[in-house]
Amino acid sequence: MRDKTRLSAEIDSFRYPDGTVALADIRLDVAKGEFCGVLGANGSGKTTLLRIMDGLIKDFAGKVLLDGEEVRKLHPRDIYRKMGLVFQSPDDQLFAHTVFEDVAFGPRNMGFAEGEVAERVRSALASVEMTEFGGKDIHALSYGQKKRVCIAGLLAMGHGILLLDEPTAGLDPMGEYRMMELLTRLNRENGVTIVMATHSVDLVPLFLHRLVILSRGRVVRGGPPEEVLTAPDEMAHVKLRLPHIAELIWRLKHEDRLPFLRVPLTIGEARREIVETLGGENQ
Amino acid sequence: MHHFSRYRHGADHPLTRLDPRLKLFSALALLSMVISCKGFAFPLLAAVMCGGLCIGMGVPLRLLMLRFAEPLFIAVMVVLLKLFFVGEVPLFSVHVLGLDIIGHREGLVDGLRIAVRISGAVSLVALLGFSTSFTDLMGALAWFRVPRTIIEIAMFAWRYLFVLLEDAQVVYHAQKNRLGYAGYRRGLRSFGTLAGALVIKAFDNSQNITTAMVQRGYDGTMPLMRHRPFRPGEVIFSLLFVLTMGIIWRM
Amino acid sequence: MVRLMVTTLLLFLASPAYAMHISEGILPFDWAVLWFAVAAPFVALGVKRLNGLAKDDLAMKPLVGLMAAVVFVISCMPIPVPTAGTCSHPCGTGIAAILVGPLVSVLVAAVALLIQAIFLAHGGLSTLGADIVSMGVAGSFAGWLVFRGARKAGANLAVAGFLAGVAADWLTYAVTSVELASAIRGNEPFLPLFGKILIAFVPTQLPLGILEGAMTAGMVVLLQRKRPDLLVRMRVTKGGNGVAAMLFVLLLAATILTSSPSLAADKWAGVDEAVVEKVAREHGREARRPLIDLGEGDLQLFAFLLAGTAGGFAAGYYWRMLVSEKRPAGRG
Numbered sequence: 001m002r003d004k005t006r007l008s009a010e011i012d013s014f015r016y017p018d019g020t021v022a023l024a025d026i027r028l029d030v031a032k033g034e035f036c037g038v039l040g041a042n043g044s045g046k047t048t049l050l051r052i053m054d055g056l057i058k059d060f061a062g063k064v065l066l067d068g069e070e071v072r073k074l075h076p077r078d079i080y081r082k083m084g085l086v087f088q089s090p091d092d093q094l095f096a097h098t099v100f101e102d103v104a105f106g107p108r109n110m111g112f113a114e115g116e117v118a119e120r121v122r123s124a125l126a127s128v129e130m131t132e133f134g135g136k137d138i139h140a141l142s143y144g145q146k147k148r149v150c151i152a153g154l155l156a157m158g159h160g161i162l163l164l165d166e167p168t169a170g171l172d173p174m175g176e177y178r179m180m181e182l183l184t185r186l187n188r189e190n191g192v193t194i195v196m197a198t199h200s201v202d203l204v205p206l207f208l209h210r211l212v213i214l215s216r217g218r219v220v221r222g223g224p225p226e227e228v229l230t231a232p233d234e235m236a237h238v239k240l241r242l243p244h245i246a247e248l249i250w251r252l253k254h255e256d257r258l259p260f261l262r263v264p265l266t267i268g269e270a271r272r273e274i275v276e277t278l279g280g281e282n283q
Numbered sequence: 284m285h286h287f288s289r290y291r292h293g294a295d296h297p298l299t300r301l302d303p304r305l306k307l308f309s310a311l312a313l314l315s316m317v318i319s320c321k322g323f324a325f326p327l328l329a330a331v332m333c334g335g336l337c338i339g340m341g342v343p344l345r346l347l348m349l350r351f352a353e354p355l356f357i358a359v360m361v362v363l364l365k366l367f368f369v370g371e372v373p374l375f376s377v378h379v380l381g382l383d384i385i386g387h388r389e390g391l392v393d394g395l396r397i398a399v400r401i402s403g404a405v406s407l408v409a410l411l412g413f414s415t416s417f418t419d420l421m422g423a424l425a426w427f428r429v430p431r432t433i434i435e436i437a438m439f440a441w442r443y444l445f446v447l448l449e450d451a452q453v454v455y456h457a458q459k460n461r462l463g464y465a466g467y468r469r470g471l472r473s474f475g476t477l478a479g480a481l482v483i484k485a486f487d488n489s490q491n492i493t494t495a496m497v498q499r500g501y502d503g504t505m506p507l508m509r510h511r512p513f514r515p516g517e518v519i520f521s522l523l524f525v526l527t528m529g530i531i532w533r534m
Numbered sequence: 535m536v537r538l539m540v541t542t543l544l545l546f547l548a549s550p551a552y553a554m555h556i557s558e559g560i561l562p563f564d565w566a567v568l569w570f571a572v573a574a575p576f577v578a579l580g581v582k583r584l585n586g587l588a589k590d591d592l593a594m595k596p597l598v599g600l601m602a603a604v605v606f607v608i609s610c611m612p613i614p615v616p617t618a619g620t621c622s623h624p625c626g627t628g629i630a631a632i633l634v635g636p637l638v639s640v641l642v643a644a645v646a647l648l649i650q651a652i653f654l655a656h657g658g659l660s661t662l663g664a665d666i667v668s669m670g671v672a673g674s675f676a677g678w679l680v681f682r683g684a685r686k687a688g689a690n691l692a693v694a695g696f697l698a699g700v701a702a703d704w705l706t707y708a709v710t711s712v713e714l715a716s717a718i719r720g721n722e723p724f725l726p727l728f729g730k731i732l733i734a735f736v737p738t739q740l741p742l743g744i745l746e747g748a749m750t751a752g753m754v755v756l757l758q759r760k761r762p763d764l765l766v767r768m769r770v771t772k773g774g775n776g777v778a779a780m781l782f783v784l785l786l787a788a789t790i791l792t793s794s795p796s797l798a799a800d801k802w803a804g805v806d807e808a809v810v811e812k813v814a815r816e817h818g819r820e821a822r823r824p825l826i827d828l829g830e831g832d833l834q835l836f837a838f839l840l841a842g843t844a845g846g847f848a849a850g851y852y853w854r855m856l857v858s859e860k861r862p863a864g865r866g
Contacts (some may be wrong), residue, residue: 091443097416355558412653417645433644436595437602437645447600474611478749489596490593496596498617503593
């Protein structure tokens, strides 16, 4: 597995300018092709972690390795050819006037000929299902569409690693779901390695391979979602909660003593668990 | 807050599709003629022509009136100022509040001359603004070798203008809902806070934009804007048009 | 006396909302060109300065762009002026100058004015030069100099900010009055009309300047309280540069001197005919006809226009090579 690791963060400590500890004792390895989530309440240090991993914050103790090279020592050009961060607010990111101009910015800076630029923009927009919006003005887009354009802007540069800060924040329930589906598709079909910061516990277990829970700047637990999201009191301790469906089954199991074997995290799993457990009883 | 929108009019109008560089060149040439004109006919012709074109492009009359409100108000002021204070030949006199106010002939003519000039110039620029998108206009300015730095900051300004306007409105309503503008002193203070919040926002936003752009290879200059090649027909049309107007202007 | 009262009344009504900007078309061609010429060196220096700053801090250009948007938004906001009973708007160049320095602030104003001219008919394209001189150059330098001066004299941020706002506002309006009076005077003498306009603006501009000062002070204090890091970053709360300040005083003085040719023209009308030609004739060098005689009418103006356009285009075309270096070719 070691050779497949693309991004590895070992952050001993990072303090904000006012002296408070933002992050401490972080160990996070991201393998090629992984879809990994950093779950945490607001103020837990998710954004700071992503910014350090992306090489935007440099004055921390520890090291971040990108394909084995320390990010702090790499030229920005070499970092940003492989990896890019999508900010939470799309207005912080989209500075051009039309969708095409914005997505073309990266490829043009990489020195591609105009034909190649157009081709890259086209395929990036296709990846985020925004093909027909190329000529639109940025300000005419909805919030979710803007977020997609942000992602396309990085995809057009051919990034293998995407860091996303709260990609589903501010979207309506359907939009959240579609965004997660889009990311899954990029991960599976385009082989993009994804690290996303989020606090939406209901969505995460549906899509992510691996989860790291961040609380007050420290990693409190990590692993596949079903190992990490277990008990409501532990989640409350890190200012999070279980997915609603998991909480329901957990209570039925522990408080009403119903004979559930596992605590499922998604509706599909829960349905199967209920049918198996209760259906077995009825027979 | 203002009669100001990005709404584009007459997207299919030939004038909208004309090369922005030619539009800018023609507009500036005509503008120079209008403001260097000493007669009445030419500025009036420009005003009627451009006003007509605006309406022909589907610009709502209301929007057009709003656009003209401020300059026309100033024009009226200039006419009154000149009418009452410049000239020797009395035209009429009004008796108000025990005062004799005399209107002068030369003043009226002088004032009207400026007023006509204002109308002509304003309609020209209004037509340019309605028929050209800001991005196209900046591209044209860049082609005319306006320094890149100015073009770049103008593009940033235009992009974030609407973001900031929205923010300002949100803050304004939030303050108003909590009686932030009840009373003069408090209103002033609320206003200062609002403006300060915008400045802070500008700082933070610019920092984030820069980070996002650096990630995508920004090194201090934006990639060159690309222009489609001139179409000979359009060039010849524009030059002939400017020439014709020049001849009319000389008459 | 009656005239003065009525002028006052008229301008009193006209000035509040629009005092800061000279409307499109008010300036005749030669005056418009003159003010563009006055504004050009300041804009060029601003570009040069910004390019220098942007080398060290990539965020400078986006910041200046956003400051222009802020100045635009601020000047869209109606402020009730109690003495006039109507609304007016502040100009916001004072705070911009305090934060980004006077030269870069000229650019901030220029960009805000350009957008207002094209999309609001607030100010104008032909009057852009004049508006840059009054709002950008005069406002920025007045605000910045007064702020730095007051800080050096030991004033706290609030007081310095207040004085800077007042100075920026009042100097802007004084210069606007010069520009207006010189352009619309026709055959009237300059000084009386300038005086009338100046006096007429007083009832609205005096309090408005104070409001702008209060607003600027409020903003500086808010920044100091909420984001002191920004003030440090923009070197507002650390010592300034005395030599630079002196230079700017000189530049400002030079502008003011060069910007009032009509003043001199009134006093020295006919100096060519009265002195130069007379002396020339005494020495047997009679004045002869020009080589290319275009008369004194529109034809001459047209030739001037053509020459100006050609010269301006040539200068503009090679402009970039002078003020900015070339972009390195191979990258990416």
